[in-house]
Amino acid sequence: MKMSEGVEWALHSCVNLAWSGPDRAVSAARLAAWHDLPAAYLNKQLQALARAGIVTSAPGPRGGFKLARPLAAVSLMDVVAAVEGPEEAFRCAEIRQQGPGAGAPAADAADCAIAHAMARAELAWRKALAAQNLDEIRQQAERQAPGAPARLRAWLAAP
Amino acid sequence: MKMSEGVEWALHSCVNLAWSGPDRAVSAARLAAWHDLPAAYLNKQLQALARAGIVTSAPGPRGGFKLARPLAAVSLMDVVAAVEGPEEAFRCAEIRQQGPGAGAPAADAADCAIAHAMARAELAWRKALAAQNLDEIRQQAERQAPGAPARLRAWLAAP
DNA sequence: GGTCAGGTACTCGGATACGGGTTGTCCGAGTTCCCAGGG
DNA sequence: CCCTGGGAACTCGGACAACCCGTATCCGAGTACCTGACC
Numbered sequence: 087m088k089m090s091e092g093v094e095w096a097l098h099s100c101v102n103l104a105w106s107g108p109d110r111a112v113s114a115a116r117l118a119a120w121h122d123l124p125a126a127y128l129n130k131q132l133q134a135l136a137r138a139g140i141v142t143s144a145p146g147p148r149g150g151f152k153l154a155r156p157l158a159a160v161s162l163m164d165v166v167a168a169v170e171g172p173e174e175a176f177r178c179a180e181i182r183q184q185g186p187g188a189g190a191p192a193a194d195a196a197d198c199a200i201a202h203a204m205a206r207a208e209l210a211w212r213k214a215l216a217a218q219n220l221d222e223i224r225q226q227a228e229r230q231a232p233g234a235p236a237r238l239r240a241w242l243a244a245p
Numbered sequence: 246m247k248m249s250e251g252v253e254w255a256l257h258s259c260v261n262l263a264w265s266g267p268d269r270a271v272s273a274a275r276l277a278a279w280h281d282l283p284a285a286y287l288n289k290q291l292q293a294l295a296r297a298g299i300v301t302s303a304p305g306p307r308g309g310f311k312l313a314r315p316l317a318a319v320s321l322m323d324v325v326a327a328v329e330g331p332e333e334a335f336r337c338a339e340i341r342q343q344g345p346g347a348g349a350p351a352a353d354a355a356d357c358a359i360a361h362a363m364a365r366a367e368l369a370w371r372k373a374l375a376a377q378n379l380d381e382i383r384q385q386a387e388r389q390a391p392g393a394p395a396r397l398r399a400w401l402a403a404p
Numbered sequence: 405g406g407t408c409a410g411g412t413a414c415t416c417g418g419a420t421a422c423g424g425g426t427t428g429t430c431c432g433a434g435t436t437c438c439c440a441g442g443g
Numbered sequence: 444c445c446c447t448g449g450g451a452a453c454t455c456g457g458a459c460a461a462c463c464c465g466t467a468t469c470c471g472a473g474t475a476c477c478t479g480a481c482c
Contacts, residue, residue, distance in 0.1 A: 088425085089246045089334045090465065097359045098340060113415065122344030127467055133417065146474035149415045162362060175248045175334075181257060185281030186400055189390045199385040200256045203321060203377050211370035218362050226358035231348045241345055247464085249426070272454065286428055292456065305435035308454045 092131040092169045095123060099132065100165065101224050103141065104157045105235040106242055111150035116242065131169055138168035157224055163215035176204040251290040251328045254282060258291065259324065260383050262300065263316045264394040265401055270309035275401065290328055297327035316383055322374035335363040 099117050106112050114129035132151050136143045140160055141151045153160075178201035182189055228235065258276050265271050273288035291310050295302045299319055300310045312319075337360035341348055386393065 087248045087329050087334050094338060120344055120346040121340040124467060143416060145415045147414045147476060170246050175246050179253060181280040185279055187279040196389040199382045203382055207370055207373035210373035211366055214366035214369035223358045223362055230355040234348060283428060302455060304454045306437055306453045
């Protein structure tokens with residue numbers, strides 16, 4: 087079980103967009119170059135964020151991506167769901183209803199105990215993700231590297 | 246992000262082993278046939294459980310797999326870790342230290358805020374898994390299908 | 405000088421190849437049981 | 444009848460392919476800007 091690389095890229099990109107300022111759109115190529123990532127693939131992840139309503143996109147020169155709403159209104163869960171998709175990690179295949187061990191019809195209606203337990207654990211994960219928003223991430227990152235926002239803005243201003 | 250099918254198979258197999266009785270070993274082929282699964286592949290998952298000390302294996306006729314300890318002493322986390330491996334789903338690639346955006350050395354030492362937040366959520370998931378043991382799963386399954394253990398034992402007794 | 409048309413450069417967006425990992429399969433080493441032969 | 448040796452069958456265990464999703468890439472549609480000519 088491995089999470090997509092795109093999640094980390096998308097999260098960093100959101101923080102970078104916040105640092106770049108709310109007025110200026112940044113292209114996928116520029117965001118990718120900042121961390122030496124494949125530009126076209128990062129673009130794919132940003133498209134997912136745009137579909138989820140986390141960022142807005144504009145084509146043409148001076149186009150690019152902007153945050154659709156303040157970082158405080160974007161949770162980790164939003165980004166993970168946008169990039170990874172809404173499906174749960176554990177999908178019950180209902181193997182208990184296959185082969186000679188197929189249960190009685192009465193048991194079929196009830197939820198599989200295993201699926202229920204796994205879903206409960208996954209819900210805890212989702213709640214923990216939803217409880218943290220990107221603004222908290224940004225604040226912590228700024229405490230660790232106070233000069234990062236200024237450096238990014240200076241680099242973006244240079245051609 | 247998708248969890249391996251083997252997790253569901255391993256969990257069902259553990260419950261089935263408990264139902265089959267603590268004295269009798271059950272072969273992987275028999276456990277697979279009960280739910281119409283690929284025998285050789287289920288064997289692979291059971292090997293992982295054996296390496297983790299959840300079940301014991303014995304070769305030869307009358308051999309097979311037995312539970313190494315009571316179901317109450319096996320948590321969901323144990324099984325998931327045995328089958329999926331101990332690695333975390335989210336691996337921080339430290340992209341913040343790549344390209345022009347590479348932070349100052351002081352920031353490098355500190356943990357990436359994103360990785361920290363993701364790890365916290367994953368810890369909640371792991372705790373939720375560790376808080377549930379397989380005996381609770383078994384009890385719930387028996388409430389839903391009281392005749393299941395007897396049917397399994399009867400089917401195992403038949404040649 | 406102001407206005408307008410054309411061209412150009414730049415952006416996203418979806419359609420298109422490649423690779424690693426999960427899924428699935430196979431055969432060999434080892435053990436147990438059964439059976440036949442001998443005492 | 445009891446003991447012993449050999450063979451056969453069954454089991455796990457690890458090594459070997461096939462498929463699928465995540466990774467990476469490319470080119471086309473659309474837009475804004477800039478340039479130049481014209482009024």
